[in-house]
Each structure stands twice: as structure tokens, then as C-alpha cells.
Amino acid sequence: MDNRPFDFEADYGAHYDTFIRQVIPGYEGLHALAGAMLEPSCPANARILVIGCGSGTEIICLGRLYPYWHFVGVDLSPAMIHQCSERLHSLKMADRATLVVGTVNDIDANGAFDGATCILVSHFMAEEKDKISLFSSINHRLKPDGRLIVADACNENSSGFRAMMACRWNFARAHGAALERYQRFQEDCRTSLQSISPEMEERLIRQAGFSSVRRFFTSLHINAWLACHEEWAD
Numbered sequence: 001m002d003n004r005p006f007d008f009e010a011d012y013g014a015h016y017d018t019f020i021r022q023v024i025p026g027y028e029g030l031h032a033l034a035g036a037m038l039e040p041s042c043p044a045n046a047r048i049l050v051i052g053c054g055s056g057t058e059i060i061c062l063g064r065l066y067p068y069w070h071f072v073g074v075d076l077s078p079a080m081i082h083q084c085s086e087r088l089h090s091l092k093m094a095d096r097a098t099l100v101v102g103t104v105n106d107i108d109a110n111g112a113f114d115g116a117t118c119i120l121v122s123h124f125m126a127e128e129k130d131k132i133s134l135f136s137s138i139n140h141r142l143k144p145d146g147r148l149i150v151a152d153a154c155n156e157n158s159s160g161f162r163a164m165m166a167c168r169w170n171f172a173r174a175h176g177a178a179l180e181r182y183q184r185f186q187e188d189c190r191t192s193l194q195s196i197s198p199e200m201e202e203r204l205i206r207q208a209g210f211s212s213v214r215r216f217f218t219s220l221h222i223n224a225w226l227a228c229h230e231e232w233a234d
């Protein structure tokens with residue numbers, strides 16, 4: 001195994017697609033539910049911006065559920081973009097997506113997207129201002145009624161939270177995770193994941209200009225929100 005934490009260019013990236021399902025209960029359900037949350041603002045031929053598309057789960061899952069949606073997938077990692085591209089080709093879905101190596105700033109800020117996802121990405125950013133900047137840059141690329149899905153690992157400083165997280169190995173083991181890989185992952189999460197509380201994350205999404213932010217998914221420490229500009233009666 002390589003030495004850098006969460007190295008998407010190397011071993012972590014190569015095993016990501018299998019491993020992530022072993023450590024996040026409901027991973028695929030989260031992606032499908034993201035589509036259901038985006039659907040109200042999306043026409044049949046919606047354009048969806050996928051930030052940190054990784055191995056392509058958002059594009060494949062939503063692409064199957066919504067056969068006329070088109071995706072622009074962006075990822076910092078050339079290896080993950082390559083993996084995503086290979087998967088889309090093998091599933092005959094390559095024409096459903098445009099893939100870009102880079103960040104949100106490499107996408108024209110022309111408000112052309114009906115929806116966007118940013119799933120398991122901003123928890124790698126250390127600074128709150130960088131998380132706000134990412135959400136805000138996505139916002140600028142959405143149509144006025146466009147919706148954003150954010151999902152991240154969150155943190156809570158309580159013994160109950162730590163006891164709950166200690167049980168995660170039981171799920172991972174039962175789903176085939178190797179102990180050595182899991183322990184390395186745990187160490188990477190401890191040293192390198194920049195997770196914040198769910199309340200703080202919701203505040204940062206609002207600071208990026210979204211007036212309505214609603215949490216719709218929680219699985220252990222993973223939370224997901226729908227962010228939009230509609231005024232809801234909370």
C-alpha cells in the first residue's frame with residue numbers, strides 16, 4: 001500500500017469503489033435518494049454537475065434512473081477520471097457524461113446546470129472558507145432554481161458518537177473489508193479528514209448563498225443535505 005492518506009492516484013483510489021461500499025452503509029441508497037431530491041428542479045434532459053465524480057457512482061446511478069440527464073463530472077484525480085471513464089464505457093454510458101480533470105473552477109460559471117452534487121468531497125478541505133468557496137462556486141453554476149446535494153463525513157465530540165463509530169468495523173467486516181485496509185483507512189480519517197459538525201456544515205452551505213438547506217440522509221457519521229433557493233416553511 002502507498003503512504004499518502006486517501007491517495008486517489010494509487011492504492012486507495014484503485015480499491016475505492018469496492019471499499020467505500022464496505023464502510024458506508026446505504027452508500028448506493030444515498031446516491032439514488034440524491035436523484036429524488038434533485039428531480040423537482042430538473043427537466044427530463046437536465047444537466048447535472050458532479051463535483052468529485054470519483055469512480056462514477058453518481059453518474060451511473062442517476063444516469064440509469066434518469067435516462068435523459070447529461071452529466072459533467074469533475075475530479076482532481078486523473079486516475080479517478082480514468083476509472084470513471086472506463087466504467088462508463090463498459091456500461092455503454094460514455095455518451096452520457098463529459099469528464100474533466102480539475103476543479104469546479106474549470107467549469108464555465110454560466111448558470112447552466114439544473115442540479116449539482118458534491119458527495120464526499122468537501123470533507124477533504126481543511127479551511128471553512130475553502131468549503132464555503134466550493135459550495136459558492138457550485139451555486140454560481142446553477143440555474144436560479146437549481147438544487148445542490150452535499151454529503152460529507154461529520155464529527156461530533158461525544159462518547160456516544162465514538163461508541164457508535166467503533167461499531168462501524170462490524171459492518172465493514174460483515175461486508176468483506178480486509179482488516180489491514182480498514183485500519184489504514186481509520187488512521188487516514190483520524191489524521192486527514194477535515195470533518196466538522198453537521199450544524200456547522202449546514203451553516204457553511206447557507207453562507208454559500210443557499211437559503212434552504214435540509215438534511216435528508218444520515219448513516220453513522222455521513223450526512224447529506226439538499227440545498228436550494230426555494231423558501232420552505234421549516
Ligand SMILES: C[S@@+](CC[C@H](N)C(=O)[O-])C[C@H]1O[C@@H](n2cnc3c(N)ncnc32)[C@H](O)[C@@H]1O
Pocket residue numbers: 008020051052053054055056057058074075076077080102103104118119120121124
Ligand atoms: C471520496 S471520493 C467521492 C467520489 C464520489 N463522489 C462518490 O460519491 O463516491 C472524493 C473524490 O473527490 C475528488 N476531489 C477531492 N477534492 C476535490 C476538489 N476540490 N475538486 C474536485 N475533485 C475533488 C477526489 O479526487 C476523489 O475522486
